[in-house]
Amino acid sequence: MFGLFDSTKKALKRYRKIALQIEALKESMKQLSNEEIQLKTASYKERIKNGETLDDLLVEAFALVREASTRVTGLTPYFVQLMGGIAIHEGNIAEMRTGEGKTLTAVLPAYLNALQGEGVHIVTVNEYLAKREAEGEIGELFKFLGLTVGLNLRDNDREQKKAAYACDIMYSTNAELGFDYLRDHMVLYHKDMVAQRGYPYAIIDEVDSILIDEARTPLIISGPAKNTQNLYMQSDRFVKSLNDEDYELDVESNTVELSESGITKAEQMFGIDNLYDLKHVSLLHHINNALKANFTMTNDKEYMVVEGEVLIIDQFTGRILKGRQFSEGLHQAIEAKEGVEVKKETVTVATITYQNFFRMYKKLSGMTGTAKTEEEEFVDIYNMNVIEIPTNKPVIREDAKDFFFVTAEEKYNALIEEVKIRHEKGQPILIGTIAVETSELLSTMLRKNRIPHEVLNAKNHEREAEIIAKAGLKGSVTIATNMAGRGTDIKLGEGVVELGGLAVIGSEKHDARRIDNQLRGRSGRQGDPGFSRFYLSAEDELMVRRGGDRFKTIIGTLQRAQETGTPVTSRMITNLITGAQKRSEGVNSEIRKNVLKYDDVLRLQREIIYAERTSVLTNQSVESQVIRFIEDVVEAEIDEFIVPVGRNKFDIKDEAIIHHFESFMIPRDLVKIEQINQLDEVEIVKFYKDLAIKLLTEKKELVPIEVYNEFLKVIMLRVIDTYWMRHIDTMQELRQGVRLQSYGQQNPLITYQREGKRLFDEMTYSISKDVARYATLGKIQLNVSREAVVKNTNTNQGTEVKKDNKPKKQKVRHSQLPWNRR
Structure with a gap:
């Protein structure tokens, strides 16, 4: 890891020199008229045709964008944004904190690379963000510079998509790009392919969300259905009839399998000799799915049932993934478990994972507030280094020590007490949760204490932008699952700075450290004050699954020593939790690498x-x-x-x-x-x-x-x-x-x-x-x-x-x- 750290230091030293050269052109760019700025774009394109490289043009092009941005948006890119732009141009990930202006930073390398005439794809996590940029000030900035801007939406027809792909800059979601690729290889005429120029260069916003969190989610186009509903119902009835000794549940890896007695019961019930004979692959697959659905999947955590329909909850954002299904028949197994109509299982006719889709780009780069903890994976799979870009102003947020409790009940009571104290003085509070069920529990507790608040979770995501916009106002209390408005800044209201800024309180820690860092990073943007603290307990899922034996021993000692309700702040426990998170990240990284090995065959x-x-x-x-x-x-x-x-x-x-x-x-x-x-x-x-x-x-x-x-x-x-x-x-x-x-x-x-x-x-x-x-x-x-x-x-x-x-x-x-x- 030292090598990677050194590469960041070395890169930043080089970027500072280039950024100073860009700023040195400030006065000469100011002299240009609006028409001259647009003519510059044409002359840069000509120079590239005549053999100059993008690196030769970088300083001039960035300086031009800097001046154009000042005129169009009223925002002049900071020195650190120029550095971030260079990192992105070089095919790296720029790690920039929340509120540091990643959106404007991306304009610099996007403009430079668009001069080659092959197109640049800017990838966002949702259509709301893609639309906001393409149709807002950023889109206007590109047009002012003489470039065309396209927006690739899910509802676009083929002609509209072709027009978007033909633009110099195209905004799109990751899902729509992947599906377009699959659909392009199902068309009957070449003229119907939308990505006529292929995949030259992509800048991925929230790159960790797309290339790490969603890496295991394949994009699937499906065709006519298989008729397998009965087998799902039979398998579910069988699994529900099992006793505890008939299956083995591994809490740490969250997997479940039949034991010897369970296998015998299955063979008796289905009238077969050997469940593990290859001719019974389909039956075993259905039984395994029923086990998974009944013993490792929980309503209101991994999924919700709304009006007789099973809806997936995204574990990283807390959003409902409307219309998406768990693959390989798991969705149907959950439908059987919940007693709703079991829909027909479809046949996959085209599929690709994000990992393999994005590796097709000739050049790939990204930006996010949190990627350093996964740097090794970014280097191994995508050949991208993570460059930590310094903040424009020093971060003065107070990151308080974790508070640790033996039981979850003690933890929640203490958390509510802290919210009461801070709310009384009017400080805005953001409470971060991992699951929908936790956000609803805390909401009930706040209601009992007559604290007015907003809840942002999978059941309430339509009002996301509105809730996030008000989260920094005096007296506001917001409970949010991990979605916490990625891509949207929480701006502080009047008088909030004097109260200590936004207070972020985490109700438990996530498997991945960077998700906790994202939550913390919602506070203390652009030199604002802020506060963050995590409330943890020995009953938290992370500790139960990944804590290990040493953790259980320490908890025993704590229980004897701790007076009820008094939090413990112990470096040893904090280190244990970090260790549990690192183990969890390692396990998940291995799973992603394994998925990739299988997908590489296909x-x-x-x-x-x-x-x-x-x-x-x-x-x-x-x-x-x-x-x-x-x-x-x-x-x-x-x-x-x-x-x-x-x-x-x-x-x-x-x-x-x-x-x-x-x-x-x-x-x-x-x-x-x-x-x-x-x-x-x-x-x-x-x-x-x-x-x-x-x-x-x-x-x-x-x-x-x-x-x-x-x-x-x-x-x-x-x-x-x-x-x-x-x-x-x-x-x-x-x-x-x-x-x-x-x-x-x-x-x-x-x-x-x-x-x-x-x-x-x-x-x-x-x-x-x-x-x-x-x-x-x-x-x-x-x-x-x-x-x-x-x-x-x-x-x-x-x-x-x-x-x-x-x-x-x-x-x-x-x-x-x-x-x-x-």
Whole structure:
């Protein structure tokens, strides 16, 4: 870690020198008229075309943005913001405290990189923030500088999205970028792809939230449903019938498994011999989900039930993830547990994780208030260093020692007492909680004490901006889950500075230290005074799960020594808690790395398939690819009928070859047995290749060349999409199946890699075989049209893909045509 710290020190030294050069241009930039500023942009673009690099232009470009910002927004970037901008331009993460102006900082590197003409994507955590920047002062600033600004919203249609992606600067959420990528590789015409320029450069706001917190959440586009509701109900009934000794719950890792007696009960109930036989993968998967739903998932913590619907609560922000589902059937298991309607489990037709999506960018950088604790992971996975940018004014917030209690009840009572004292003098208070249930408990306690307050949690998130705007006013008390208005500053009201600024009180500590730091950082912005303290107890989830044996011993001593209700402040306990958090961060980091290893198998496969598919869309003709498929298939299929019987001697089963090929590629009446009797093992392969290619190419004489080319493209797209979508689903089932391998002392990842490669090879051969079959046997219809394999696809963000209102084309009916197979 010292190396990383030194790199920050070294980088800051260099950035200071560059920032001084930028500030030295202040007067000369002031002399420019508004028109001259816009002309500068055109001249910079020209200089880049003539061979100058972005680094050559950095000082001038940043100085220009600095002056333009003063004119448009009335804000002049501070010296530290110039330094942050340089860090971001260099592909790093700028760690800047809350209220230090990250939004304006991002304009500097975004402007510089946009001069290359490939586009810059600025990524935010929600559409409200994306819209606020693109349509507000920041968007105006970019336009004043002569750049175009786009906004990529979920509800945009394809044309609006294409226009946004074509802009110099595009604001978007991380989810929408990922879904656009997946949808782009499901389109039927190249012109319909929205990201025509690919993925040049992204600046990610709240980078830790997107690349760490959400790294394990895959983006999923799903198709028609599987019918598995009954198995969920049966598994749930079975799990609810278990006694304590029938399952083993590991509190620390939050996992649950059947014990020996539980396995025996399952085998008896479902009438099977061996639950862990691979043929029972599906049943075991359903039972495991039912165990997870019943024993590790809690209503009002991980999810809520509203009007008969199970809604996920984001564990990092406390927001409801409307329309999103737990993957791999866990959602359906929770529906069965809660006795609401079990919805059909859908089939995944396209998926990617944020980790693999963002690694596709040629250049990636970000900014956040809290990333240093995860620096190692940022370096390992994304090759980004975390550079801590100094604050503009010194931080004078008082971070008080943690108060520790034996029971949760004592902790909450003491917390309410502190709120009462501070509220009486009018100091605004922000109480941070981890779960919705804690925020509701504290709200009830405040009501009993007649303290007026606002609650910001998953049940009340519509009024987020309004609640946060008032949180710094005199006398206000706000309870917030971790969402606490990321991206929004809590500004202090009149007379609040004299009262000590905003008081932040944490009701427990999070698994990750940086989430606690975010809560603290809501107070004491831009040199304001402030206060923070965490109230903790031995019953907090973090301590129960990660405290370890040493912690239990200390608690025993404390219970004997502590008078009821008196808080303990002990360095030893604080160190223990930090240790528990570090362990938790380590465990979560390992899980993310493991997810990435599994996803990397699919990533390589996805890149091969998507590249093949894109070449079908972009090439004028795919005839050469089809001929290659035909040749490969003929060689592979004929091989089993040519048996070596001695040195350079072969037994060729002529009749069997004719019979085999007529079933899928070459009609029997085109081959005479006496014709192929005379051919040796090389000649017969050539004979069949030539015959199949002739069947293909003679179609050219029957129709215009563009109809022939379209015929082949339709076959290729239809076959690739059909097999790829089936393959993704198979890979998901394989991933669940290999978890059983660990029981057989085998490394599940190695099994997954090996089996995944075998399945992929099988799939690519099946694609070749089907393309060859339909290309040789299919009859061309003049009004053939491309058609999607899966219609009405949904995303796991709960929205339906926008469909263009184009007139419907007449369908072609012909048994041999792949685009009409049902």
